[in-house]
Amino acid sequence: MVRVVGHKPTYGLVPYTGCLGIEMTLDHVGPMADTVANAARLLGVIAGEDPLDPRQRGGMPPPVDYTAALGKSIKGLRIAVVHEGFGQTAESWGSLACRRAIPSSTARSRRRCIISPSAAPW
Numbered sequence: 001m002v003r004v005v006g007h008k009p010t011y012g013l014v015p016y017t018g019c020l021g022i023e024m025t026l027d028h029v030g031p032m033a034d035t036v037a038n039a040a041r042l043l044g045v046i047a048g049e050d051p052l053d054p055r056q057r058g059g060m061p062p063p064v065d066y067t068a069a070l071g072k073s074i075k076g077l078r079i080a081v082v083h084e085g086f087g088q089t090a091e092s093w094g095s096l097a098c099r100r101a102i103p104s105s106t107a108r109s110r111r112r113c114i115i116s117p118s119a120a121p122w
Contacts, residue, residue, distance in 0.1 A: 005039045006032045013060075014043070015050030024055065040066040074108050 007030045014029040021027035031042035044067065049060040081102055 003034060004032055005034065005036050006030060007039050007043060009043060009047065012053070012055040013047050015046075015048070015053045016055055017050050017052045037067060037070055040070060074105065079105055 008028050009030045011028065016024060016027065016029055019027065019029055029046070031039045031046060033039040033042055044063075044065065047066075048063065050056060079102075
């Protein structure tokens with residue numbers, strides 16, 4: 001089994017310059033690594049301002065230490081589970097792993113909400 005951690009950052013946080021994408025308004029650039037800690041470190045390196053990236057108009061937020069929250073409690077965080085993300089096709093090992101992690105994660109955070117994009121007001 002290959003274990004890969006990926007992170008989809010906020011639109012424009014990581015410069016798009018030099019990427020071969022399909023569509024600039026839909027594509028995102030983000031880290032992929034073997035651990036969450038390494039993905040956080042990599043995001044800290046690749047995130048930032050690029051004057052050649054037209055998606056970053058309006059300025060960038062200040063740099064962040066993405067590793068600062070590693071190892072801290074998730075108590076009080078709201079964990080959202082997208083209802084439509086499960087049961088649409090045959091269950092994969094990834095889907096089953098997520099289902100197994102939901103109860104323990106939400107028990108530690110003490111806040112869970114199940115959301116449905118179809119119920120969004122937009």
